[in-house]
Amino acid sequence: MGLLPFEKEKRKLVKRYESSTNPEYGLKPEDRTIAELLNSGIINLDKPGGLTSHETADIVRKIMKVKSAGHGGTLDPRVTGVLPIALNKATRILEVFLHGGKEYVCEMKLHKEVSEKDLLKTFKKFTGTIKQLPPIKSSVKRILRERTIYYIELLEFAGRTALFRAGCEAGTYIRKLCTDMGESLGVNAHMQDLRRTKASCFKEENSITLFELQEAMALYEEKSDESLLRKCVMPAEAGVQHLKKVIISDGGVAGMSYGAPLMLPGAVAVTENIENNELIAVMSQKNELVALGKAAMTGKEMLEKSKGICVNAYKVFIEREVYPRSWKKE
Template sequence: MELIVKEESKTDYNYGSDPYNRDIKTLLNTGLVVIDKPSGPTSHEVAAWVRNMLNLVKAGHGGTLDPKVTGALPVALGNTTKCVPIWHIPPKEYVCLMHLHDDAELVDIENIFKEFTGRIHQRPPLKAAVKRSLRIRKIYEIEILEIDGRDILFRTKCQSGTYLRKLVDDMGEALGTSAHMQELRRTISGPFYEKEAVYLQDLLDAYIFWKEDGNEEELRKLVKPLEYGLQHLKKIIVKDSAVDAVCHGATLYSSGISKIEKGLGTDEVVLIETLKGEAVAVGKPLMNTKDMLKTEEGEVVEITRVIMEPGIYPRIWKKRNKNDKSKPELKKK
């Protein structure tokens, strides 16, 4: 990541905090944990277990409802649930065991796998939690790892929202043998990797160590700040004076920017951060990095999702008439 300074700014350490130095109670309510999900329970059930285990009011997840899927399952703790949709932006990666219902020639199998690379049409299965309308999903990569009789082990990198069970069904039908998904492991879920996933029992043990012995070291190793799950987004760093206005949904103006990441375009989601590295909001850039650096006034990012709670930073924006429903603007100095 290369940040370009638009205006040198200092931060006031009386407000906010370094995300990686939050106290443990705040971390548990604004953090995340990547669980190595076992086969059997749904992602909803796993998230509920984590919520109850850590005595939280709420917890969300970035997984699928299919109980057969194992592997990396990011679980959002407390207020971090508002970040879950952002985790679905990057592709996901799976290793899948596909079982054919009849014999097939190797060349035919290889051709079908090539045919299902790129843009495909999918209709969600009957048990899906979304409307069963035909939609387009992208298969970025699909690689056969091993073939043993009628069993095919393959790896695929695909757009979030792709139904692997349906992909296997469709490939089997196209092959003329029919097929079903026997096992499925999620190795990459958005910005999270299988290698960082932890077992539920390890999370419970770490929580008990903290509650009973006051030792938070192991719990801190497993629970990450919400910013950890937003590292894949390009960034704009704002001045302290702009933070609270953005927390109230105000469009980000050029005058509120301190630094901009190089190569930012208008076709992506951008993360608004404080000078301490705290996530404030995500939004849609209205111009690229070059134009943001040149402009002195005007709107530069339309805020689509606020992450930070208002009131953490001081309010430094214009008061409005109570009948004025427009979003707040920064006070001009």
């Protein structure tokens, strides 16, 4: 089975020094109340066919009785599968889902029969960097774009129907991929059916349906039973599993909560292969998402140096005053 780039990458979190966190401040994500989860949670939804992604997110918003709900990565109405839905404050995290890649299972209809050997050759030809012109019916400007196909695996092949799994960069049109592969084979082809099985760190096997979500919410409202709802709504931290990380001290959390850059002494542990200017997740020692940040050093430099700015805050998520400030008000 194919793996997306972040799934293949070996990541090692290396401690810079020993540090402890004060239990009086902050809270582990798993210890949050339902109200806190609903205000900043993520749902790994199995989108049904026949609805736009926007309509699906709006249905979730109404079921959960929240002010806002946004989706991570548009699916056409007829396409089913993994559609991460972010609630309220967590909607600010949606852009990071573009960094993790997608996976689809597609049924492709060939207009004439071809050999399995030729089909596999074509799959190989279209693996790697390809050029795509978005379909006529698309929400983006029709200009030639480069996209990366990480893998294409044949699952079933009978007659003129091929079922395959493809891992690809966000923004890849599988419908156009089918058309282009058909032209390459000289027989033409079209996408018959499509299902998304991965969206960055969210997978099909852990997704839930709208019915299951509705059932969980009803159980909570009618019987104050949180058990099902806690299985449906994940903390926002679940959405950054695919990002490299910097773990910071309690004092570092306080500073970054005001948008200050992180100075190297505040970095307790780092993913060793961070690249300069890479988008990373800055986490507290309780595994709270403090901020999304842009690395100002490589992971290697963070481990070797002792001072300097190591991360610039990009989007701050933790509230101010959750961790006490070590500086005085003017």
